[in-house]
Amino acid sequence: MSRPAEQVPVQELAQAIYTVNRHAKTAPEPKHLYNMKKEAIHKLIKEKRASKVGLHFSDHPKFSNQHSTLLVKVDNFYFHIPPAKEDFQELEHLGSLDQSFRNPTVKMSLSQAKRIIYKFIGGKPEPNHNKKQKNYRSPYYIPSALGKFEWPSKKSHRHRHY
Numbered sequence: 351m352s353r354p355a356e357q358v359p360v361q362e363l364a365q366a367i368y369t370v371n372r373h374a375k376t377a378p379e380p381k382h383l384y385n386m387k388k389e390a391i392h393k394l395i396k397e398k399r400a401s402k403v404g405l406h407f408s409d410h411p412k413f414s415n416q417h418s419t420l421l422v423k424v425d426n427f428y429f430h431i432p433p434a435k436e437d438f439q440e441l442e443h444l445g446s447l448d449q450s451f452r453n454p455t456v457k458m459s460l461s462q463a464k465r466i467i468y469k470f471i472g473g474k475p476e477p478n479h480n481k482k483q484k485n486y487r488s489p490y491y492i493p494s495a496l497g498k499f500e501w502p503s504k505k506s507h508r509h510r511h512y
Contacts, residue, residue, distance in 0.1 A: 358470045360399045363390060364425035365456045366470075369463035371429060386464065388431050389471045391422050400424040404444040405433060418443065427453045 367387050374383035394400035403421040408430075420433035421444065428451070433441075467473075 358466060360394065361425045362466055363394065363399075363470055364427040365458055366463035366466035367391065367424060367429060368427055368453055368456050369458045369460060370467060373460045373463075386467050386471070386473070387429065389473070390467045391424065391429060391431050393471055394424055395422065402437065402441055403428070404442045405437065406430065406444050406447050409447055 367390055370383050371387050374380035374387065377383055391400060395402065401423050403423050405418040406421050408417050408419050418433060418438075419430040420437050420441070422429050422431060
């Protein structure tokens with residue numbers, strides 16, 4: 351019942367990429383999600399099921415330097431990925447991002463989106479390294495000083511006057 355990679359509908363892939371991208375923006379460690387997005391988009395471009403639209407200035411300059419991102423159209427969704435050198439020679443620079451534009455909203459779970467993309471790119475899920483780290487620490491965690499001090503303190507004994 352599962353489809354070969356080429357048979358995954360482009361609309362389903364676009365929705366999965368949208369979902370992965372949306373989660374990556376708020377993930378504590380988004381690198382793997384952004385890599386999935388980039389691989390899927392590159393494969394869609396190679397298969398001519400996605401098209402490069404042009405270049406945009408990034409909203410998030412690196413180290414205060416303006417840089418450009420590649421705008422790609424997948425079905426009726428638009429995504430940004432890092433451009434290749436040849437993209438600067440071959441594509442039009444569209445200037446700044448249109449802040450009013452939004453992709454259509456999608457109701458898809460991250461796990462379903464990942465399954466669709468893995469099936470398409472032929473990848474395997476990245477091993478979850480967070481499973482080892484069961485003891486969660488809040489960013490507001492302050493370790494207790496209990497048990498760290500000698501009681502009664504030996505230093506205070508030398509200042510006693512009887």
